[in-house]
Amino acid sequence: MAENNRRITIKEIAKKAGVSIATVSRALNDRPGISLETKERIQRIITRSGYRPSMFARNMRSQQSKMIGVIVSNAANDFFKDVTRAIQDQATKYDFTVLIINSDEDPVKERQAIKILRNYDVSGFIIASTDETIDYPSLVGNTPTVFFDRAPKSEIAQFDTVLVNNEFGAKLAVEELIRQGASKVGIVVSGVQTSGQERLKGYKQALKEYQLPINDKLIYTSDVQQLKAMDYVRDLLVNQKCDALFAGDNTLLMVVLEEIKLLNRTDIKVATFDNITWFNYFKQPVISVKQPTTTIGHETVDALINRMKNPQLPPKVRRLSVQLIRRS
Amino acid sequence: MAENNRRITIKEIAKKAGVSIATVSRALNDRPGISLETKERIQRIITRSGYRPSMFARNMRSQQSKMIGVIVSNAANDFFKDVTRAIQDQATKYDFTVLIINSDEDPVKERQAIKILRNYDVSGFIIASTDETIDYPSLVGNTPTVFFDRAPKSEIAQFDTVLVNNEFGAKLAVEELIRQGASKVGIVVSGVQTSGQERLKGYKQALKEYQLPINDKLIYTSDVQQLKAMDYVRDLLVNQKCDALFAGDNTLLMVVLEEIKLLNRTDIKVATFDNITWFNYFKQPVISVKQPTTTIGHETVDALINRMKNPQLPPKVRRLSVQLIRRS
DNA sequence: TTGAAAGCGCTAACAT
DNA sequence: ATGTTAGCGCTTTCAA
Numbered sequence: 001m002a003e004n005n006r007r008i009t010i011k012e013i014a015k016k017a018g019v020s021i022a023t024v025s026r027a028l029n030d031r032p033g034i035s036l037e038t039k040e041r042i043q044r045i046i047t048r049s050g051y052r053p054s055m056f057a058r059n060m061r062s063q064q065s066k067m068i069g070v071i072v073s074n075a076a077n078d079f080f081k082d083v084t085r086a087i088q089d090q091a092t093k094y095d096f097t098v099l100i101i102n103s104d105e106d107p108v109k110e111r112q113a114i115k116i117l118r119n120y121d122v123s124g125f126i127i128a129s130t131d132e133t134i135d136y137p138s139l140v141g142n143t144p145t146v147f148f149d150r151a152p153k154s155e156i157a158q159f160d161t162v163l164v165n166n167e168f169g170a171k172l173a174v175e176e177l178i179r180q181g182a183s184k185v186g187i188v189v190s191g192v193q194t195s196g197q198e199r200l201k202g203y204k205q206a207l208k209e210y211q212l213p214i215n216d217k218l219i220y221t222s223d224v225q226q227l228k229a230m231d232y233v234r235d236l237l238v239n240q241k242c243d244a245l246f247a248g249d250n251t252l253l254m255v256v257l258e259e260i261k262l263l264n265r266t267d268i269k270v271a272t273f274d275n276i277t278w279f280n281y282f283k284q285p286v287i288s289v290k291q292p293t294t295t296i297g298h299e300t301v302d303a304l305i306n307r308m309k310n311p312q313l314p315p316k317v318r319r320l321s322v323q324l325i326r327r328s
Numbered sequence: 329m330a331e332n333n334r335r336i337t338i339k340e341i342a343k344k345a346g347v348s349i350a351t352v353s354r355a356l357n358d359r360p361g362i363s364l365e366t367k368e369r370i371q372r373i374i375t376r377s378g379y380r381p382s383m384f385a386r387n388m389r390s391q392q393s394k395m396i397g398v399i400v401s402n403a404a405n406d407f408f409k410d411v412t413r414a415i416q417d418q419a420t421k422y423d424f425t426v427l428i429i430n431s432d433e434d435p436v437k438e439r440q441a442i443k444i445l446r447n448y449d450v451s452g453f454i455i456a457s458t459d460e461t462i463d464y465p466s467l468v469g470n471t472p473t474v475f476f477d478r479a480p481k482s483e484i485a486q487f488d489t490v491l492v493n494n495e496f497g498a499k500l501a502v503e504e505l506i507r508q509g510a511s512k513v514g515i516v517v518s519g520v521q522t523s524g525q526e527r528l529k530g531y532k533q534a535l536k537e538y539q540l541p542i543n544d545k546l547i548y549t550s551d552v553q554q555l556k557a558m559d560y561v562r563d564l565l566v567n568q569k570c571d572a573l574f575a576g577d578n579t580l581l582m583v584v585l586e587e588i589k590l591l592n593r594t595d596i597k598v599a600t601f602d603n604i605t606w607f608n609y610f611k612q613p614v615i616s617v618k619q620p621t622t623t624i625g626h627e628t629v630d631a632l633i634n635r636m637k638n639p640q641l642p643p644k645v646r647r648l649s650v651q652l653i654r655r656s
Numbered sequence: 657t658t659g660a661a662a663g664c665g666c667t668a669a670c671a672t
Numbered sequence: 673a674t675g676t677t678a679g680c681g682c683t684t685t686c687a688a
Contacts, residue, residue: 007391009665020675025667035673055448056388057665060680063335065384075413085403088430097427097444102416116425120383257609278604281585283611337681348659353683363657385681388664 008051016049017042028053059121068096068304069117071110073128073150075102077251079274079293080128083148086297087126094305096123107131114139124304132193144307146300150194151317160303161317162296166195166273169289169322170202171209173271174246176287178210180328182244182269186218186236188229188256189248196221199248199273218242222252229255237263244269250276253286260284275325285327292320336379344377345370356381387449396424396632397445399438401456401478403430406578407602407621408456411476414625415454422633424451435459442467452632460521472635476628478522479645488631489645490624494523494601497617497650498530499537501599502574504615506538508656510572510597514546514564516557516584517576524549527576527601546570550580557583565591572597578604581614588612603653613655620648 010028014021019038026034027042059065068091072080088098099117103110110130117125118141125145129136132152136145136159148162177185187203190196200219207214218240220232233256236242245268247253253272260268261284268284275290299318307313338356342349347366354362355370387393396419400408412428419426427445431438438458445453446469453473457464460480464473464487476490505513515531518524528547535542545568548560561584564570573596575581581600588596589612596612603618627646635641 007665010667011665021666022668022676023674026674029667031668033673038673052443052447054388054665056384056393057680058667060382060384060388060665060682061667063680075416081409085430088403088428092429097429097448099425099427100416101420101425102413115380119380120425254605261609276606277582278606278610281589281610281612282606283609335681338683339681349682350659350661350684351657354658357683359683361657366657382681385664386683388666388681389683391664 007054008049009054010051013042013045013049013051017045063121064123065121066096067120067122068098068124068126068301069114069120069122070098070100071103071113071117071125071127072100073103073105073110073130074251075104077249077274078276079149079250079291082293083297083300086294087301088297090298090301094301096301103130105130107134110134111139118143124308126300126304142311144304144311146303146307148296148300150192153193158315160307160315162299162303162320163194163317164291164296164320164322166198166322167202167205169273169291169324170199170246170248171206172202172322172324173273173287173289174203174206175209176324176326177244177246177269177271178206178212180244180269180287183212184218184240184242185212185244185246186220186233186240186242187246187248188220188222188232188236188252189246190226190252191221191223195273196248199246203246222248226251226255230259233259234263237265237268243267244271246270247272250274257282257284257286275323279325279327282327287327288325290323290325292322295320335382336377337382338379341370341373341377341379345373391449392451393449394424395448395450396426396452396454396629397442397448397450398426398428399431399441399445399453399455400428401431401433401438401458402579403432404579405602406604407477407619410621411625411628414622415629416625418626418629422629424629431458433458435462438462439467446471452636454628454632470639472632472639474628474631474635476624478520481521486643488635488643490627490631490648491522491645492619492624492648492650494526494650495530495533497601497619497652498527498574498576499534500530500650500652501601501615501617502531502534503537504652504654505572505574505597505599506534506540508572508597508615511540512546512568512570513540513572513574514548514561514568514570515574515576516548516550516560516564516580517574518554518580519549519551523601524576527574531574550576554579554583558587561587562591565593565596571595572599574598575600578602585610585612585614597656603651607653607655610655615655616653618651618653620650623648 010021010024014024027039074080091098101113103113107130125140127147129150129152146160151161189200204214222229245256247256271287273289275288279286338349338352342352355367402408416426429441435458453468455475457478457480474488479489517528532542550557573584575584599615601617603616607614
């Protein structure tokens with residue numbers, strides 16, 4: 001009852017209990033130096049009065065916020081949505097609250113986001129980087145930071161990072177395309193350093209493995225906004241006469257599927273990174289590389305918590321394994 | 329430069345500028361009572377030193393946080409993901425930061441979430457309610473609150489609410505099923521008050537409109553966890569011999585599609601609420617009712633901001649219109 | 657136009 | 673075991 005309105009402070013509780021605010025604070029935080037009796041009495045009063053601690057005051061004192069700042073580069077992408085969700089769930093377990101900001105693949109917004117979140121004294125950052133040239137060390141300062149999905153190259157050595165085996169995953173997917181009969185495989189990937197470019201490597205490896213020629217005309221690196229992606233895909237299908245395509249992520253996959261639909265083609269084999277349940281119901285079979293989104297989310301949080309506790313530990317790069325989902 | 333590490337305070341700026349902290353504060357917040365000259369001088373020092381205001385201190389003084397607490401009932405659902413994203417974008421425009429907590433359709437978690445967020449002195453709530461029996465007025469106190477998607481019945485009169493025309497949308501979808509030749513339409517909806525039950529009404533209306541019998545055996549209300557949804561769907565397809573199904577949301581749609589796939593049926597017509605781009609590429613055509621997720625997100629934020637400014641305004645229920653997406 | 661000082665709610669060091 | 677008090681960084685009255 002009386003859970004309402006105006007904030008009840010530790011001071012009022014103290015008065016009601018006939019003790020000092022220090023004693024109330026002790027009861028509140030289960031600290032030593034207080035008799036069980038008074039502690040329980042105070043705690044009763046606290047629950048009864050609907051007291052709610054002010055995080056601001058608490059955090060201001062301790063210079064620590066129990067908040068994690070998450071910066072996602074593309075909130076429209078299902079992969080990031082899933083990871084974000086997992087991050088939230090895991091953070092809750094550690095009693096952290098999550099502040100999420102979407103950078104929309106825009107480095108300016110990302111910098112802005114970091115600044116805002118630092119103003120809130122977040123006790124840690126989890127970032128899917130947008131631009132490798134951002135000067136993270138100076139932006140995040142000494143706030144523990146973990147990167148996922150993408151890590152600006154030079155930073156891998158400096159920050160904890162959670163990645164998946166992009167190269168291997170892409171290789172598996174492309175090999176499956178070839179095994180299913182493809183002989184001319186085109187690829188569209190994003191220019192993003194880590195994920196995009198590693199996947200491209202995997203693609204090349206697969207071709208090599210199967211002694212297919214690597215043809216630059218079949219390789220398109222799309223800008224993040226993917227303005228030209230449609231043209232690229234159309235070129236691969238119509239001019240280059242590919243019989244299979246690999247899409248680097250599910251935003252690009254959408255372009256591929258759209259084009260296949262427009263051209264009314266049924267003879268193309270398709271593979272992509274990032275598995276989504278809906279793929280099971282597609283007309284066009286889509287081979288996909290499933291990322292352990294939940295695990296990624298959990299690991300980033302774990303890594304962050306770990307670093308908060310042990311700031312000295314050398315940065316660690318975790319590579320999680322992926323799983324090929326065959327469809328035909 | 330020097331954007332690093334330790335927090336630089338207003339005090340240090342004051343010393344550097346040779347003024348008092350009050351003056352710095354005035355420069356910082358563009359307040360009157362300061363000469364242009366000193367203001368500019370101070371602002372230069374501020375940018376140069378990489379000063380970052382402490383939100384905690386600021387909010388503690390003003391008892392206001394510039395944060396919006398968002399509680400989503402099912403983070404796995406694409407609809408909520410999209411709305412959440414829109415909320416974030418819109419909130420950013422007003423310089424608000426968003427704290428999101430996922431209640432996972434669990435009223436206990438939802439209550440918990442409200443409490444946590446209140447401890448952060450969020451200046452507003454946006455909630456997709458999980459349980460109509462929650463005592464919102466006492467939980468949120470005098471914090472401005474807007475509901476969306478679902479509104480506990482009794483609260484509609486007390487809080488601002490953003491809903492879509494569920495009844496009409498479902499009616500349109502079911503009518504389209506009938507127009508495409510269906511004669512026995514089954515339905516699975518969630519038990520959720522607002523969205524689920526209104527959609528059920530629309531379903532009934534459509535049948536009436538086309539003078540088809542309303543058969544309770546064809547109507548399944550699924551619990552939120554949807555444990556039995558598979559059984560329900562199978563019953564509708566196998567025993568009741570439906571030739572069309574309406575799924576109340578996209579979590580239920582997934583169950584429907586899975587069952588159709590397992591049974592290898594190609595003669596079923598399907599409709600659902602919540603349009604997703606991927607639907608375009610499905611083997612099984614899915615008629616869908618598109619909710620204006622972006623608008624919903626924006627409107628909830630607008631309504632919230634509006635209420636903060638005008639606490640006295642009578643609560644308003646907004647009904648946004650939906651769009652039928654035909655597929656066959 | 658500027659400064660001094662109170663105080664937001666809390667924790668923690670120190671005193672009793 | 674409990675109380676007193678300083679102070680976290682800031683805004684805002686009041687005084688100069």
